Amino acid sequence: xxxxxxxxxxxxxxxxxxxxELAAAGHAxxxxxxxSGAPEPLFGVQADVTDTEQIDAAFKQVEEHQxxxxxxxxxxxxxxxxxxxxxxxxxxxxxxxxxxTGAYRVAKRACRGMLRAKWGRxxxxxxxxxxxxxxxxxxxxxxxxxxxxxxRSLTRELGxxxxxxxxxxPGFIVTDMTGKLTEQQRExxxxxxxxxxxxxxxxxARAVRFLASDEAGxxxxxxxxxxxxxxxxx
Ligand code: NDP
Numbered sequence: 001x002x003x004x005x006x007x008x009x010x011x012x013x014x015x016x017x018x019x020x021e022l023a024a025a026g027h028a029x030x031x032x033x034x035x036s037g038a039p040e041p042l043f044g045v046q047a048d049v050t051d052t053e054q055i056d057a058a059f060k061q062v063e064e065h066q067x068x069x070x071x072x073x074x075x076x077x078x079x080x081x082x083x084x085x086x087x088x089x090x091x092x093x094x095x096x097x098x099x100x101t102g103a104y105r106v107a108k109r110a111c112r113g114m115l116r117a118k119w120g121r122x123x124x125x126x127x128x129x130x131x132x133x134x135x136x137x138x139x140x141x142x143x144x145x146x147x148x149x150x151x152r153s154l155t156r157e158l159g160x161x162x163x164x165x166x167x168x169x170p171g172f173i174v175t176d177m178t179g180k181l182t183e184q185q186r187e188x189x190x191x192x193x194x195x196x197x198x199x200x201x202x203x204x205a206r207a208v209r210f211l212a213s214d215e216a217g218x219x220x221x222x223x224x225x226x227x228x229x230x231x232x233x234x
């Protein structure tokens with residue numbers, strides 16, 4: 001059955017792969033962007049996840065276009081890496097505001113419609129770093145670990161209403177975000193990946209497609225790694 005889907009940050013990278021995968025599965029897919037527009041044939045709505053009013057306006061457009069959001073993929077995220085000693089409070093709060101508070105904002109806006117429909121799927125894109133930590137990533141790791149607590153609390157609040165909230169924890173995926181790393185950092189990461197390769201955005205997208213489906217209705221509050229074994233044991 002085709003659902004109404006919204007993917008934040010679905011204009012590029014992992015979010016775009018998720019949006020394309022879900023569209024190919026027969027869903028009506030909208031994506032947020034911050035001015036770039038959305039690649040065809042996706043329905044684009046402009047919203048910064050740090051701005052509650054923009055989120056509300058985007059949801060209204062999606063509701064008019066394809067009905068209330070039934071599947072929310074909270075994917076938008078940023079990094080701003082540096083060691084704790086050098087990290088300003090602004091660097092910390094800016095990353096948490098986008099990655100964690102942003103997820104809270106969109107989840108809160110989406111849950112009304114899901115409650116009414118007695119069906120819903122939240123998928124939060126976290127990171128292996130949220131569970132393992134990462135040197136120079138105190139802000140990012142804290143924001144990504146926070147998504148686990150957020151999703152599991154949602155599961156307890158809404159689990160009996162046909163709504164699931166799960167977390168996907170990607171490892172090293174080839175996108176603009178990892179493109180910023182040095183060759184040395186990339187090689188060091190590769191050496192730690194049992195699969196012997198970096199991940200592709202489509203690897204993440206397929207996991208999200210499953211968690212968004214009717215078939216995944218009894219999977220709730222889970223953290224699903226998509227990391228080639230990088231984070232095993234967490
Ligand atoms: P990219 O940097 O390629 O894309 C980030 C996306 O998030 C863009 O669409 C960007 O929009 C959007 N975005 C950033 N900040 C905001 C904001 N304030 N409001 C709305 N949209 C925003 O990253 P990836 O595709 O690699 O990452 C996607 C998600 O996956 C992130 O949450 C990231 O933390 C997570 N992840 C990535 C991994 C990787 O190896 N790449 C590994 C683990 C997790 P715009 O185009 O406007 O900038």
